[in-house]
Amino acid sequence: MAYVYDPQNIFAKILRGEIPNKTVLETEHSLAFHDIGPQAPVHVLVIPKGPYVTYDHFAAEASDAEIVDFTRAVNQVCELVGVRPGDGLGGYRLISNAGEAGVQEVPHLHVHVMGGRVLGRMVSKP
Ligand code: AMP
Secondary structure, three states, X not given: OOOOOOOOOHHHHHHOOOOOOOEEEEOOOEEEEEOOOOOXXXXXXXXXXXXXXXXXHHHHHOOHHHHHHHXXXXXXXXXXXXXXXXXXXXOEEEXXXXXXXXXXXXXXXXXXXXXXXXXXXXXXXX
16 A cells, blocks of 8 residues: 655644744754644644654654654653653553544654553543
């Protein structure tokens, strides 16, 4: 399957500096910033700088360097925002919505790092 990336998506615009963001961390291949509509006291998005639509797209086509950088960026974000299990009310949820069933709003891969409160069950029933 060919993945089709839309360069006009809002995270592509953030990466080009066309719209602002509240940056938590920037690395060679990744950017982390606060979600504009936080659903928990901690709600940070981590994105790769490369043009990947979903996690499976990234896992299939990103370079090893991008994958390592992104994975380690998530670790650094957990440290920076204090959600690592064991730190106070530690713990977090990592979510990556993909496609229609996943109800993905922005078609550029992102993982949500959420924490700072007890988050409840994993998914709600329709
Ligand atoms: P998803 O449903 O996983 O695609 O979620 C997209 C997320 O992006 C939502 O949680 C939005 O609140 C967030 N979002 C949309 N626009 C921005 C923006 N300009 N800056 C930060 N977060 C954003």
